[in-house]
Amino acid sequence: YFELENEEMYGEQFAVPEPMETVFISWFQGGEVFRSGLTYRRGAGNIFYFRPGHETYPTYHDATVQKVLRNAVKWAHNPQGANPTILDAPNVPVEKALEPIVERGGKLHAAGEAGYR
Template sequence: MAIRVVVWGENIHEQTNAVVRSIYPIGMHRTIADALNADPGIEATTATLQEPEHGLPADRLEETDVLLWWGHKDHAAVSDDVVERIANRVWEGMGLVVLHSGHFSKIFKRLMGTTCGLKWREAGERERVWVVNPRHPIAAGLPEQFVIEYEEMYGEPFSVPEPLETVFVSWFAGGEVFRSGLTWRRGAGNIFYFRAGHETYPTYHDTTVHQVLRNGVRWAFNPQPRYTAVHDAPNVPVESALEPIVERGPRLHKPGDAGYR
């Protein structure tokens, strides 16, 4: 079966900014989905902020293997209930790929537990992306380095937790550097952050970027069954202990009590 992907787009700039609309007339989310669907092993559909439940009701997330997230102008408009729903699915094993300004999204900050701040400059700079982990699956088929001719600068420090792996490091014409491809694992879910993708530049029309996105989806996909036990916190009765024990002290909870959360 193909990897089932939902590409989530904020879909505001395409509606309100003529420059963005001229570059992405069908929307960034659909442009990204089309690039993913060039891989016969991926089946990508889209969802946007404006749809009921932002296009991500529980039953749709249940059927999603990997979620891609692009947001910028109105992170605050995303429902906290939807954010928690996504976080639960990531803990259970759904992959998450966060793109560009999605570093400030509610879901990314929720899963990172940090401010996710960085330096930035919007000047159409050349970005040279260095593949610093060439054996990583996300780097499959990529050259030693590749250039994105026009991009927004992101610079260190990037206030995220220490990553599981660093796949890309970027250099910008103004001199800054940035860890532009990072991975983490939360519960059973794989998370990949990829820096590139400012809306006023044609980054998501770049064929090398397309390869990164397809590789990222394949890496983030967890083929194992959904891990629902990640939410459990069972109260193990004394009589069920693996080794015989004698209860020796007072307790707060009754046998079988679910406890507090």
């Protein structure tokens, strides 16, 4: 998975996880900087965030930008796919949990009823 951002400069604070790598930093007149290419993970997925420029310029026709996009797709591809064991997690009653859990709030399911699958 990779993300493309193509908006006006809106500066940091940028609410993404701590990146594994910062690949590109953009510099703007006035001294503002923006992390315009970075990598991070979510679960079993690799994510490459890329902000190559504004849509009013022919950014996506640039050979270098196209190469970055091709490389991003190759990097983000996970040949092992999703982790299917996550979906097989048991729905265990609170009192049988491996670690102590304090139950709070309402319940989605009646006692003994299977959870969402």
